[in-house]
Amino acid sequence: MNAGKRKQVGGAWYKTVELLDGEFVSKDANAHHWRGKWTSSFGRLYLTNLRLIFCGMPGLLIWRLGVPWAWETVVIDLDKILVVAPATNIPNHFLEDAYAMDLGDRKEVFSTVPAPDQQWLMEIKATFPSQHHNDQP
Secondary structure, eight states: OOGGGOOEEEETTEEEEEOOTTOOEEEEEEEEEESSSSOEEEEEEEEESSEEEEEEOOOHHHHHHTOTTTTOEEEEEGGGOOEEEEOOSSOGGGGGGEEEEEOSSOEEEEEEESSOOHHHHHHHHTTSOGGGOOSOO
């Protein structure tokens, strides 16, 4: 990956998000964005130096049914994350690699595929001051 010259993330089957000036991708993986205990959308998760970006990918059935959140994008400014910790509110087979983020006005939960990849959790935690390192989102 030629991360320094990328202008966007996503593309092909995934939604596309333009990168900001000076923004670069440090890590990416297939992931689920959880919208409840049993509902998630599949896509690609990108950790940049400025943001965490989820680019959704529609499944054929979901797309045909017109589920509005199936092909979503979620963009989180890293400086808006108050707390990041392992998630506990999703099915057990996803718990090993799931992490929740408290953004003050909302919570976001992601799990990376293949599981587990605790480096994601550590890299996200490393992006903001130590006073935000809690174990409860």
